[in-house]
Amino acid sequence: MAYQHFEEYNLKVTEDVKERYKSIIEDLGEDVTREGLLKTPERASKAMQFLTQGYNQDAAEILKSAMFKESYNEMVIVKDIEVYSLCEHHILPFFGKAHIAYIPNGQIVGLSKLPRIVDVFARRLQVQERLTQQILDCINDTLEPQGVAVVIEASHMCMMMRGVQKQNSVTTTSGFRGQFEKIETRNEFLKLISNKFS
Ligand SMILES: Nc1nc2c(ncn2[C@@H]2O[C@H](COP(=O)(O)OP(=O)(O)OP(=O)(O)O)[C@@H](O)[C@H]2O)c(=O)[nH]1
Numbered sequence: 001m002a003y004q005h006f007e008e009y010n011l012k013v014t015e016d017v018k019e020r021y022k023s024i025i026e027d028l029g030e031d032v033t034r035e036g037l038l039k040t041p042e043r044a045s046k047a048m049q050f051l052t053q054g055y056n057q058d059a060a061e062i063l064k065s066a067m068f069k070e071s072y073n074e075m076v077i078v079k080d081i082e083v084y085s086l087c088e089h090h091i092l093p094f095f096g097k098a099h100i101a102y103i104p105n106g107q108i109v110g111l112s113k114l115p116r117i118v119d120v121f122a123r124r125l126q127v128q129e130r131l132t133q134q135i136l137d138c139i140n141d142t143l144e145p146q147g148v149a150v151v152i153e154a155s156h157m158c159m160m161m162r163g164v165q166k167q168n169s170v171t172t173t174s175g176f177r178g179q180f181e182k183i184e185t186r187n188e189f190l191k192l193i194s195n196k197f198s
Protein backbone atom coordinates (compact mmCIF):
# COMPACT_ATOMS: atom_id res chain seq x y z
CA MET A 1 0.00 0.00 0.00
CA ALA A 2 1.21 3.46 -0.91
CA TYR A 3 1.49 4.80 2.62
CA GLN A 4 3.69 1.96 3.85
CA HIS A 5 6.84 3.11 2.07
CA PHE A 6 8.12 6.59 1.41
CA GLU A 7 7.23 7.27 -2.20
CA GLU A 8 9.64 8.60 -4.80
CA TYR A 9 11.08 11.98 -3.93
CA ASN A 10 9.44 14.71 -5.95
CA LEU A 11 12.13 15.74 -8.47
CA LYS A 12 11.17 19.41 -8.66
CA VAL A 13 10.89 19.79 -4.88
CA THR A 14 14.20 17.96 -4.42
CA GLU A 15 15.92 20.32 -6.88
CA ASP A 16 14.33 23.53 -5.52
CA VAL A 17 15.05 22.72 -1.86
CA LYS A 18 18.57 21.58 -2.77
CA GLU A 19 19.35 24.95 -4.40
CA ARG A 20 18.02 26.78 -1.33
CA TYR A 21 20.09 24.62 1.01
CA LYS A 22 23.18 25.57 -1.02
CA SER A 23 22.52 29.26 -0.32
CA ILE A 24 21.75 28.59 3.33
CA ILE A 25 24.98 26.63 3.84
CA GLU A 26 26.96 29.40 2.10
CA ASP A 27 25.24 32.10 4.15
CA LEU A 28 26.22 30.19 7.29
CA GLY A 29 29.87 30.52 6.29
CA GLU A 30 30.64 27.16 4.70
CA ASP A 31 32.14 26.26 1.34
CA VAL A 32 29.51 24.22 -0.51
CA THR A 33 32.08 23.17 -3.12
CA ARG A 34 34.31 21.28 -0.69
CA GLU A 35 34.20 17.53 -1.15
CA GLY A 36 32.37 16.61 2.04
CA LEU A 37 29.54 19.03 1.29
CA LEU A 38 29.05 18.41 -2.43
CA LYS A 39 26.03 16.15 -2.01
CA THR A 40 24.84 17.66 1.27
CA PRO A 41 22.22 20.05 -0.16
CA GLU A 42 20.54 17.15 -1.99
CA ARG A 43 20.74 14.85 1.04
CA ALA A 44 19.30 17.55 3.28
CA SER A 45 16.53 18.20 0.77
CA LYS A 46 15.58 14.52 0.76
CA ALA A 47 15.86 14.25 4.54
CA MET A 48 13.45 17.16 4.97
CA GLN A 49 11.00 15.63 2.51
CA PHE A 50 11.15 12.39 4.47
CA LEU A 51 10.63 14.17 7.78
CA THR A 52 7.60 16.07 6.46
CA GLN A 53 6.00 13.28 4.42
CA GLY A 54 2.99 13.31 6.76
CA TYR A 55 1.45 16.19 4.79
CA ASN A 56 0.79 13.75 1.94
CA GLN A 57 -0.66 10.96 4.05
CA ASP A 58 -4.18 10.30 5.28
CA ALA A 59 -4.26 8.99 8.84
CA ALA A 60 -8.00 8.22 8.81
CA GLU A 61 -7.54 6.04 5.71
CA ILE A 62 -4.77 4.13 7.47
CA LEU A 63 -7.05 3.33 10.40
CA LYS A 64 -9.97 2.46 8.12
CA SER A 65 -7.81 -0.02 6.22
CA ALA A 66 -7.67 -2.31 9.27
CA MET A 67 -10.84 -1.98 11.35
CA PHE A 68 -12.55 -5.20 12.40
CA LYS A 69 -15.87 -5.95 14.11
CA GLU A 70 -15.15 -7.41 17.54
CA SER A 71 -17.03 -7.51 20.84
CA TYR A 72 -13.95 -6.91 23.05
CA ASN A 73 -14.88 -4.15 25.46
CA GLU A 74 -11.80 -3.61 27.61
CA MET A 75 -9.01 -1.09 27.36
CA VAL A 76 -6.42 -1.62 24.60
CA ILE A 77 -3.09 0.10 25.25
CA VAL A 78 -0.09 0.52 22.95
CA LYS A 79 2.64 2.23 24.93
CA ASP A 80 6.20 3.44 24.33
CA ILE A 81 5.67 4.31 20.65
CA GLU A 82 8.74 6.25 19.48
CA VAL A 83 7.96 9.74 18.25
CA TYR A 84 10.27 11.89 16.13
CA SER A 85 8.93 15.25 15.04
CA LEU A 86 10.10 18.77 14.18
CA CYS A 87 9.17 21.79 16.24
CA GLU A 88 7.54 24.37 14.04
CA HIS A 89 9.29 27.27 15.76
CA HIS A 90 12.91 26.33 15.13
CA ILE A 91 12.65 23.31 12.78
CA LEU A 92 14.63 21.29 15.30
CA PRO A 93 13.68 17.77 16.43
CA PHE A 94 11.59 16.87 19.40
CA PHE A 95 11.40 13.21 20.28
CA GLY A 96 10.08 10.84 22.90
CA LYS A 97 7.29 8.37 23.43
CA ALA A 98 3.57 8.23 22.80
CA HIS A 99 1.14 6.06 24.76
CA ILE A 100 -2.27 5.39 23.25
CA ALA A 101 -5.31 3.64 24.68
CA TYR A 102 -8.84 3.11 23.48
CA ILE A 103 -11.91 1.19 24.59
CA PRO A 104 -13.60 -0.43 21.58
CA ASN A 105 -17.23 0.15 20.72
CA GLY A 106 -17.93 -2.83 18.46
CA GLN A 107 -14.79 -2.54 16.39
CA ILE A 108 -11.06 -2.83 16.97
CA VAL A 109 -8.18 -1.55 14.86
CA GLY A 110 -5.00 -3.33 13.69
CA LEU A 111 -2.44 -2.53 16.40
CA SER A 112 0.30 -1.39 14.02
CA LYS A 113 -2.00 1.31 12.67
CA LEU A 114 -1.70 3.30 15.90
CA PRO A 115 2.09 3.86 15.58
CA ARG A 116 1.53 4.49 11.87
CA ILE A 117 -0.83 7.39 12.51
CA VAL A 118 1.56 8.77 15.14
CA ASP A 119 4.15 9.00 12.33
CA VAL A 120 1.68 10.63 9.92
CA PHE A 121 1.10 13.50 12.33
CA ALA A 122 4.67 13.61 13.68
CA ARG A 123 6.24 13.95 10.23
CA ARG A 124 5.21 17.57 9.88
CA LEU A 125 6.18 20.87 11.46
CA GLN A 126 4.46 20.50 14.81
CA VAL A 127 3.94 21.56 18.37
CA GLN A 128 3.59 18.72 20.85
CA GLU A 129 0.14 19.84 21.95
CA ARG A 130 -1.31 19.76 18.41
CA LEU A 131 0.37 16.44 17.67
CA THR A 132 -1.36 14.96 20.73
CA GLN A 133 -4.72 16.44 19.76
CA GLN A 134 -4.55 15.31 16.12
CA ILE A 135 -3.82 11.69 17.09
CA LEU A 136 -6.66 11.81 19.62
CA ASP A 137 -9.18 13.33 17.19
CA CYS A 138 -8.27 10.95 14.39
CA ILE A 139 -8.85 7.84 16.52
CA ASN A 140 -11.98 9.29 18.09
CA ASP A 141 -13.59 10.33 14.79
CA THR A 142 -12.57 7.29 12.74
CA LEU A 143 -12.85 4.34 15.12
CA GLU A 144 -15.62 5.92 17.24
CA PRO A 145 -14.53 4.05 20.37
CA GLN A 146 -16.08 4.33 23.84
CA GLY A 147 -13.03 6.33 24.79
CA VAL A 148 -9.52 7.25 23.70
CA ALA A 149 -6.45 8.55 25.52
CA VAL A 150 -3.12 9.85 24.24
CA VAL A 151 -0.08 10.83 26.31
CA ILE A 152 3.17 12.08 24.76
CA GLU A 153 6.41 12.61 26.67
CA ALA A 154 9.09 14.41 24.66
CA SER A 155 12.40 16.25 24.81
CA HIS A 156 12.83 19.29 22.59
CA MET A 157 16.19 19.91 20.91
CA CYS A 158 15.40 23.62 20.73
CA MET A 159 15.45 23.64 24.54
CA MET A 160 18.55 21.44 24.75
CA MET A 161 21.02 22.55 22.06
CA ARG A 162 20.13 26.25 22.17
CA GLY A 163 17.77 28.66 23.98
CA VAL A 164 17.45 27.75 27.66
CA GLN A 165 19.80 24.74 27.19
CA LYS A 166 18.07 22.42 29.62
CA GLN A 167 19.15 18.82 29.00
CA ASN A 168 16.77 16.91 31.22
CA SER A 169 13.38 18.53 30.94
CA VAL A 170 10.62 16.37 29.51
CA THR A 171 7.33 17.81 28.32
CA THR A 172 4.19 15.75 28.84
CA THR A 173 0.98 16.41 26.93
CA SER A 174 -2.24 14.42 27.11
CA GLY A 175 -5.76 14.22 25.77
CA PHE A 176 -8.75 12.17 26.91
CA ARG A 177 -12.13 11.49 25.29
CA GLY A 178 -15.26 9.54 26.22
CA GLN A 179 -14.75 6.97 29.00
CA PHE A 180 -11.30 8.40 29.73
CA GLU A 181 -12.89 11.62 30.91
CA LYS A 182 -13.93 9.56 33.98
CA ILE A 183 -11.22 9.79 36.60
CA GLU A 184 -11.12 6.02 37.42
CA THR A 185 -10.64 5.01 33.78
CA ARG A 186 -8.06 7.71 33.21
CA ASN A 187 -6.16 6.66 36.34
CA GLU A 188 -6.21 3.00 35.32
CA PHE A 189 -4.63 3.98 31.98
CA LEU A 190 -2.04 6.27 33.58
CA LYS A 191 -1.13 3.56 36.09
CA LEU A 192 -0.73 0.98 33.35
CA ILE A 193 1.59 3.15 31.24
CA SER A 194 3.84 4.14 34.13
CA ASN A 195 4.09 4.02 37.89
CA LYS A 196 5.03 7.66 38.01
CA PHE A 197 1.54 8.73 36.85
CA SER A 198 -0.32 6.78 39.59
N1 LIG B 1 4.00 24.97 23.45
C1 LIG B 1 5.04 24.52 22.74
N2 LIG B 1 6.13 25.30 22.64
C2 LIG B 1 7.16 24.82 21.93
C3 LIG B 1 7.17 23.57 21.31
N3 LIG B 1 8.37 23.41 20.71
C4 LIG B 1 9.08 24.54 20.95
N4 LIG B 1 8.36 25.41 21.69
C5 LIG B 1 8.64 26.75 22.22
O1 LIG B 1 8.33 27.74 21.28
C6 LIG B 1 8.75 28.97 21.86
C7 LIG B 1 9.07 30.00 20.80
O2 LIG B 1 9.31 31.17 21.52
P1 LIG B 1 10.10 32.45 20.99
O3 LIG B 1 10.36 33.34 22.16
O4 LIG B 1 9.40 33.00 19.79
O5 LIG B 1 11.45 31.79 20.44
P2 LIG B 1 12.92 31.92 21.01
O6 LIG B 1 13.31 33.35 21.14
O7 LIG B 1 13.79 31.08 20.14
O8 LIG B 1 12.74 31.30 22.46
P3 LIG B 1 13.78 30.52 23.40
O9 LIG B 1 13.72 29.08 22.99
O10 LIG B 1 13.26 30.73 24.78
O11 LIG B 1 15.14 31.09 23.16
C8 LIG B 1 9.88 28.60 22.79
O12 LIG B 1 9.46 28.89 24.11
C9 LIG B 1 10.04 27.08 22.60
O13 LIG B 1 10.46 26.43 23.78
C10 LIG B 1 6.01 22.78 21.45
O14 LIG B 1 5.89 21.66 20.94
N5 LIG B 1 4.98 23.30 22.18
Ligand SMILES: [Zn+2]
Binding pocket: 087, 088, 089, 090, 091, 092, 156, 158, 159
Ligand atom coordinates in the same frame (compact mmCIF):
# COMPACT_ATOMS: atom_id res chain seq x y z
ZN1 LIG C 1 11.49 24.92 18.94
